[in-house]
Amino acid sequence: MKQHTIVVIPGDGIGREITAAAVRVLDAVAAKLGLQLNYQWRDAGGAAIDAVGEPLPTETVAAAMAADAVLLGAVGGPKWDNVEANLRPEQAILGLRKALKLYANLRPIRVPAALADASPLKRQAIDGLDLLIVRELVGGIYFGPKQEATLVDGVLQASDLEIYQEPEVARIVKLACEAAQLRRQSVTSVDKANVLASSRLWRKTAEKVSAAYPDVALSHLYVDNCAMQLILKPRQFDVIVTSNLFGDILSDEAAVLTGSIGMLPSASIGEGTSLYEPIHGSAPDIAGQGIANPLGTILSAALLLRYSLDCAAGAELIEAAVDKTLAQGYRTADLCQPGTTKVSTEEMTSRVLENLA
Structure with a gap:
């Protein structure tokens, strides 16, 4: 063996x-x-x-x-x-x-029946919650060029650069679509395309990749709206796919829906x-x-x-x-x-x- x-x-x-x-x-x-x-x-x-x-x-x-x-x-x-x-x-x-x-x-977010009352949300909003967050891990602002705090014109300034390449986005969206095929055939892609150039590339690439999965319904949400919807109506989500930074934040928010991040x-x-x-x-x-x-x-x-x-x-x-x-x-x-x-x-x-x- x-x-x-x-x-x-x-x-x-x-x-x-x-x-x-x-x-x-x-x-x-x-x-x-x-x-x-x-x-x-x-x-x-x-x-x-x-x-x-x-x-x-x-x-x-x-x-x-x-x-x-x-x-x-x-x-x-x-x-x-x-x-x-x-x-x-x-x-x-x-x-x-x-x-x-x-x-x-x-990051699977599932609420066992025994924990429905432990959630900060009402039972009717949370009972039966079962969603999956697919977070990109090796790109984005966490891995982009960084400038530690330095004086610029007498003022301390620091920066972190968000960079995504099309292949990085394509492979994570592909994985999300394949995961959705085994679940409820729905993917929500989360970005900030109304402000960020990197998010516009993300959204365009997600559309292109999802075309190969006609059985999977793709939708888009801005990250701030997604954060709100996770509280208002969390059971609407099946698979959420998003960038490194947004995924880090949203998955911690979603974790609390179970009653404790320790779960x-x-x-x-x-x-x-x-x-x-x-x-x-x-x-x-x-x-x-x-x-x-x-x-x-x-x-x-x-x-x-x-x-x-x-x-x-x-x-x-x-x-x-x-x-x-x-x-x-x-x-x-x-x-x-x-x-x-x-x-x-x-x-x-x-x-x-x-x-x-």
């Missing part, structure tokens, strides 16, 4: 706690389905800065490129806020995306090894307290099984176990409400493991 190698990068803050939880769940699924999993633990982010003086060691990159999948916790924290820009922990994420050629981030997984895919991570941050204020929500990372492990190990059965086992655990009323502190049972990171993981059985 083939042995699958998974590189685990805990990162910073709560990263070690939540990745440990996800590995426990992966091991349980592996035992149940007869998978052979081999883990390699590597540093990145602030932990790597402390250990070797850089956020993304070459050995971490090499291990990731040779692995079947990468499971990441989170990076960053106030401890490293004042380091040089090229040494910030977040450079580890950008570096991994570039090295692994991860051009697309898939949301993501998959970054491209030409090399795929990377899986929860979309929340490192939460250094609660690190080490045993209260972090591990479900976003556990659900990221489910995506890892589905996309990288071609094990849909394992992914479905995890997702069903998480839904059952929530239906039983167990909640970490971020989701706890009257009538539910507050549990620790460890206890939540144990409940999911019980329901896997």
Whole structure:
């Protein structure tokens, strides 16, 4: 039986706690389905800065490129806020995306029935929500030329340049259309074409690519309107495809619709090894307290099984176990409400493991 190698990068803050939880769940699924999993633990982010003086060691990159999948916790924290820009922990994420050629981030936003009342929106607006945000990952303003603050005519000035090329837009829209074919055949492309030249190229390219998918309905929204519609009428969306910056912002907004950003997984895919991570941050204020929500990372492990190990059965086992655990009323502190049972990171993981059985 083939042995699958998974590189685990805990990162910073709560990263070690939540990745440990996800590995426990992966091991349980592996035992149940007869998978052979081999883990390699590597540093990145602030932990790597402390250990070797850089956020993304070459050995971490090499291990990731040779692995079947990468499971990441989170990076960053106030401890490293004042380091040089090229040494910030977040450079580890950008570096991994570039090295692994991860051009697309898939962020499923789904509200289990048990969490409908945890959302800040009314149940009738949120019940049954199931959308997918497809975010472009390696282009746009995050990777464009930057000018740190310098004096220009006696005034500090800084700049970041948004650049997109047609092939970059085409491949992400193509992926979104293919995802929609397996869902409800609807893609909403989000841009700011009334102001930005890069968005006008984005919209023109989206129209061109979508023509090859006559079974998929393509529509367009300006990013500000999309942000509003996610609150007013979130169930209108099936697949949203957008740029790096807009996708970063909109997916965090959409995550809150589930009641907690701690619930949301993501998959970054491209030409090399795929990377899986929860979309929340490192939460250094609660690190080490045993209260972090591990479900976003556990659900990221489910995506890892589905996309990288071609094990849909394992992914479905995890997702069903998480839904059952929530239906039983167990909640970490971020989701706890009257009538539910507050549990620790460890206890939540144990409940999911019980329901896997």
